[in-house]
Amino acid sequence: MNSVINLEKKFAKFSEHWSPKVIAEMNDYQFKLVKFQGDFVWHSHPDTDEVFLVLEGEMKIEFQDRLVIVKAGELFVIPRGLEHCTRAAEECQAMLIEPRGVVNTGASTSELTATNDVWI
Amino acid sequence: MNSVINLEKKFAKFSEHWSPKVIAEMNDYQFKLVKFQGDFVWHSHPDTDEVFLVLEGEMKIEFQDRLVIVKAGELFVIPRGLEHCTRAAEECQAMLIEPRGVVNTGASTSELTATNDVWI
Numbered sequence: 001m002n003s004v005i006n007l008e009k010k011f012a013k014f015s016e017h018w019s020p021k022v023i024a025e026m027n028d029y030q031f032k033l034v035k036f037q038g039d040f041v042w043h044s045h046p047d048t049d050e051v052f053l054v055l056e057g058e059m060k061i062e063f064q065d066r067l068v069i070v071k072a073g074e075l076f077v078i079p080r081g082l083e084h085c086t087r088a089a090e091e092c093q094a095m096l097i098e099p100r101g102v103v104n105t106g107a108s109t110s111e112l113t114a115t116n117d118v119w120i
Numbered sequence: 121m122n123s124v125i126n127l128e129k130k131f132a133k134f135s136e137h138w139s140p141k142v143i144a145e146m147n148d149y150q151f152k153l154v155k156f157q158g159d160f161v162w163h164s165h166p167d168t169d170e171v172f173l174v175l176e177g178e179m180k181i182e183f184q185d186r187l188v189i190v191k192a193g194e195l196f197v198i199p200r201g202l203e204h205c206t207r208a209a210e211e212c213q214a215m216l217i218e219p220r221g222v223v224n225t226g227a228s229t230s231e232l233t234a235t236n237d238v239w240i
Contacts, residue, residue: 075151
């Protein structure tokens, strides 16, 4: 039987940035927690939308023609296939929701490409 | 282009209980906000898991053999096909994540069956 998942306790289990940790699965979708600060890399996910729910701090999502600021208590759906780059001046904590198997750097590979499907 | 979705502002747009409102879509999944108090009806969703993220207050989820308490900042995955009944002594505010088309009372129908796919 599934357990109740406390987000704060799960966030306390890791400190590294740009390395999403899986906390739950719903059908073939995963819920992941991530901490980050600084600039990520430009990338896209050709096959899926991706949702960020910011839980602490704020993030910027840069698109080719637009800059979006998502603060704690706010949610944003990044449309499939759209090139974007995430940033945070101060550490930001967020929950990501996306299909199982999605890699953080999407179709790109870089030193920020995280090991996928790491559960905490 | 998608908008940033502020959960608190969306919750302020409705007051009725047991009537999930859609705030976002990711692929064929929907994010819904719901307020509730009192007892729901026993039901199950034969074809899908269902996620509750409690944002304010606390909810009880009763299963045939177990009672689960989910508090603010906690998430729970209700497995597909499992009969359950949700309750809240005081008003609880939660986000539901599930595939588009899922009805709140699942395979059952009752006076608590809400109109589906209502966006706010």
